Amino acid sequence: MITVSQLTKRYARNTAVDHISFEVSKGQIVGFLGPNGAGKTTTMRMLTCFMPPTSGTATVAGFDVLEKPLEVRRHIGYLPEAPPLYPEMRTTEYLTFVGKIKGLRGPELAKRVEYVLERCAIRDVSNKVLGKLSKGYRQRVGLAQAIIHNPDVLILDEPTAGLDPKQINETRDLIKGLAGDHTIILSTHILPEVEQTCQQVIIINKGKLVATDSVDNLQNRARGVGSVLLEVAGRAGTLDAATVQRRLEQVTGVSRVVLKRARDDRSTFEVESQRDHAVRGDLARAVVESGWDLNEMRSAAISLEEVFLQLTSSEAADEQASQGAPAELEAVAGKAQE
Amino acid sequence: MRNVWIICRKELRSYFVSPIAYLLLAMFAIVFGFFFWNGVNAFVFVGMESQMRGEAFPMNINEFLIRPLVSNVSVIGLFLIPMMTMRLFAEEKRSGTIELLATSPIRDSEIILGKWMAAVILYAGMLLVTAINFLWLFRYGNPDWKPLAIGYLGLLLQAGALLAIGTFISTLTRNQIIAGAATFGACLLLWVLVWVSEYEFSPWARVLSYVSVLTHFETFSKGLLYTKDVIFYITVTFLGLFLTARSLESLRWRS
Numbered sequence: 095m096i097t098v099s100q101l102t103k104r105y106a107r108n109t110a111v112d113h114i115s116f117e118v119s120k121g122q123i124v125g126f127l128g129p130n131g132a133g134k135t136t137t138m139r140m141l142t143c144f145m146p147p148t149s150g151t152a153t154v155a156g157f158d159v160l161e162k163p164l165e166v167r168r169h170i171g172y173l174p175e176a177p178p179l180y181p182e183m184r185t186t187e188y189l190t191f192v193g194k195i196k197g198l199r200g201p202e203l204a205k206r207v208e209y210v211l212e213r214c215a216i217r218d219v220s221n222k223v224l225g226k227l228s229k230g231y232r233q234r235v236g237l238a239q240a241i242i243h244n245p246d247v248l249i250l251d252e253p254t255a256g257l258d259p260k261q262i263n264e265t266r267d268l269i270k271g272l273a274g275d276h277t278i279i280l281s282t283h284i285l286p287e288v289e290q291t292c293q294q295v296i297i298i299n300k301g302k303l304v305a306t307d308s309v310d311n312l313q314n315r316a317r318g319v320g321s322v323l324l325e326v327a328g329r330a331g332t333l334d335a336a337t338v339q340r341r342l343e344q345v346t347g348v349s350r351v352v353l354k355r356a357r358d359d360r361s362t363f364e365v366e367s368q369r370d371h372a373v374r375g376d377l378a379r380a381v382v383e384s385g386w387d388l389n390e391m392r393s394a395a396i397s398l399e400e401v402f403l404q405l406t407s408s409e410a411a412d413e414q415a416s417q418g419a420p421a422e423l424e425a426v427a428g429k430a431q432e
Numbered sequence: 433m434r435n436v437w438i439i440c441r442k443e444l445r446s447y448f449v450s451p452i453a454y455l456l457l458a459m460f461a462i463v464f465g466f467f468f469w470n471g472v473n474a475f476v477f478v479g480m481e482s483q484m485r486g487e488a489f490p491m492n493i494n495e496f497l498i499r500p501l502v503s504n505v506s507v508i509g510l511f512l513i514p515m516m517t518m519r520l521f522a523e524e525k526r527s528g529t530i531e532l533l534a535t536s537p538i539r540d541s542e543i544i545l546g547k548w549m550a551a552v553i554l555y556a557g558m559l560l561v562t563a564i565n566f567l568w569l570f571r572y573g574n575p576d577w578k579p580l581a582i583g584y585l586g587l588l589l590q591a592g593a594l595l596a597i598g599t600f601i602s603t604l605t606r607n608q609i610i611a612g613a614a615t616f617g618a619c620l621l622l623w624v625l626v627w628v629s630e631y632e633f634s635p636w637a638r639v640l641s642y643v644s645v646l647t648h649f650e651t652f653s654k655g656l657l658y659t660k661d662v663i664f665y666i667t668v669t670f671l672g673l674f675l676t677a678r679s680l681e682s683l684r685w686r687s
Contacts, residue, residue: 105686139531142535143534143535144531144534144535144684145684145685146684146685164537164538164539165537167535167536167537168537170535172531172532172535174528174531174532175528176527176528178527178528178529178530178531178532179527179529180442180446180527180529181527182446182449182450183446183449191438191442192532192536194438195435195438195439195533195536195537195538196536196537197537239532
């Protein structure tokens, strides 16, 4: 649905987006992730034909952004970071206006306005002046505006920024519900949002592509193997950490045991296992049968946040090492595994 | 063309939802009303005087009343035109709605034409206010309507040109006040450039006085229709709208 190849945007003094390439297939929700100033908004603006790229190209719904900008815009719905509302207009009036400039006419227009009022749950403010709406409603009217012409592709720039937790959840659910009919790219710097709503992640930092993969894969990649945190306590009040470590290493499927913290009577270990081995039961049994207590056992899941930090910081380190040479994606991913 | 009309209607509506349109119309009606009342009184006074001196009544109402009145309207327009154009693009840039327009399947030229047309229609509506006064003039006097019509055509053409320049200036900033002030400065300058021709006769002075909008308005206020003046205003209009289009395009490259 969206193909981006070597997309670049240069300004007089800096390069906002630097040779980015990725693809998004139909019906997916893709999280566009990066710290502030990474080039997310610039990329989105190029995809929506708000600004032309310096070099490289992108096609949206089969149309080139440079050659057929009007066709691209017809197939794209865009919610900028600040919802583009006219404060003096009323909701229905605004949606009708947007529908018209998006090419809707007559009964179809009326039908679509009704549909988005319902879909985005803004019917109760349909006759209110936009300038007086609360932030949550403004965001929803912004979303309604983006989907009014039933576009194939939806591009949402930080759709949950500035909302309260309840509104964030509502907006996320709304976006998830839209996924079936539309291909969605949403930018954010909030990681749980990506974990919750997106199937695929594109991470950029300082204008460069850092990683693109599915959410699951990225988490696995950073984690490498499944790991479990164990806290073991000795019954007599003393515990020999080395003995416990040796015992744990004997459990089948365990690839590595790291002593995280040792005290007199209890110690914490991080146990890594091969991915397809379920080792928790065996670990518990091993501990208990050896006469120790098992205080705690939990999975050391790595959040996207850590993945993100690893990826972006290792890229920075890499950049320093190689004096600014572009970091290869695989090399970065490899580092993340370490 | 349909998109032009959609944009134009939206702009007109926002003129009339915010008090701008009413303010402009009211201000214009009051100021024009004063000019008209003043002109009629002066006309009557001079007429009485010449009658008392036993002279014939050589005065022509077109010459004496309508011609300065039309000139005055164009001066009032000078003050009001910046207020009509200042928000056209500056406001869209400030509130971010320009992103909506610029990512919708409409051409930049349609956006620009729509906005400019809305301003021209508002100006025309303002001129319509003067119809009330002229209705009385035609009811009780006997003026020739043709010079008046040409004068008004001139007013519209001149406004079209100045509004195009204002539209262009509005794309340069996101601050309405700056856009308005700069437009006022530009209009005023275009107005007074002709003054150099009073003491200077070199080619550059001739160019300056040619560029001045006042030079080209004089013939219209006299009720004369010269193609070169019509073409001048139309050229300036096109230039203004062309610059607007270029400015919007550069906005896309830069922002």
